[in-house]
Amino acid sequence: MDTHLVEAGAGREWAGPTAVRAIAVPDEATSLFVQARPGLLKIANRIVGDTGEAEDVIQEAWLRWQRADRTVVRNPSALLRKTTVRLAINLVQSAWKRRESCASPWLPESTDTDATPEAVAERHDAADGAVLLLMATLTPKQRAAYVLREGFGYPYGRISELLGIGVANTRQQVSRAQERLAAHRPRQPVDAVAHRRLVQAFLAAAEYGDLAHLEAVLTGHGHVGNS
Template sequence: MIGRGRAVADSGVAHEAVGAGDLDGAAAIFTSVRPRLFGIAYRMLSSASEAEDLVQEVWLRWQTTDRSVVVNPAAFLATTTTRLAINALQSARMRRETYIGPWLPEPVDTSADPYLGAERGEALEFAALLLMEKLTPNERAAYVLREAFDYPYAQIADILRSTEPAVRQLVSRARRHMAEERRTPVSAEAQRELLTTFIAAARSGDMAALERLLAADVTNIADGNGRVRVSRRPVVGAERVAKFMTALMWFWEGVEVRWATTNGQTSAVLWHDGEVYGLITVSASTDGIDRVLWMVNPEKITAAVAPA
């Protein structure tokens, strides 16, 4: 495993080897790199709760590792996290085959850490996470490590037990797949303004205003996993989405909207009778809002969102 026997730069995060019995030192190192480990795990799994569980497993393994032979603890921990995440992703995809209705990434609060432990905010927004679902686990890992964390190709090759040329191909394929469907997003300020205006139009049932905000091929997706009554099929097209939203005017009765920052963008956390009811966000390009995403699966909301 990487980090044993030779030092490997870990994107500027490096520590001295820790004695086998120095648990305090091991804990200090783990704590210092934990945000990075969580950022890797979340981008791989698209689930804050699953990422937390995985990082906890890494901590347990770190405690029982012979740390005296680990030259670069940060590299060792990142490698362990990535390899566990690849295995976990394969299992997660099998579970999603029995998911009731559309599946969406679990939101994560990024108000305190906009890049979620990374050098860049890449592979964090909902649109990017959805596109990454089409990548193979190794393509996804290579893309995340390179594009979000700026790992050298040689180190990614060690992590994936591959070669540098093969890793370059993985990253190239992943970039190509992402670019095929990805649109240039609007600024964070514009995204927040569009979301605010969209919710106001939806609450008032203003169909004309809704259509003006939406891209022609907009898709409305609701994730409830059968626990909340929502559309189990995406609604596609500006007119259809606008009609769908105006038919849901009743939904907004008694709903309080609080703003939050999740996945590097503005989201609206919906409260009803003092409880979190759901979360809505949008992705948008110069053509307008191209995705309206509703997360109303109670487990995803209560586990991952800290309202502003």
């Protein structure tokens, strides 16, 4: 069944990627979704790495929002972000989703000191999804090498010192991590406590430069799980 979403104040309605003239005034639920949609799309795009697939995620999130019992929802924005993250991860992890190039999870960007609370929440949710994917897909050494190299630009020599392996092995760990992520083959369930610990270290490094704590968590000194 076709679903139309009216863009507030724009005199247009959204139906997947296509916009047409509005034919109805949006209700409160629609208005809430329209307001949240730009942020949700950013989250989805950061996780799946493809604009078209991100649009599909948002369409599914909209359908679920329509079916939800909104009378018991205390924080609509948080629910929509959580739904989007889970749908995006499910899409990436689907066995039939194979891409020829590596679609890497979102890695830290420079911190925006003027970011709104909503933008901060979006960034945290995207990081949450990316870390979950990394933990489900990569071995601890692959994960550490990949995050430090691709996310924070560490030289291979420094990563090899932290992991206690040779430089050639370190390069191989990064390469294998990229291959696993490209194949979208999650290898294990993720411990919730370990996931939360790594997300916190990940964000602290990205936002405040606390690289020492991230190094400790990634190399096992911070007790992150999934070994």
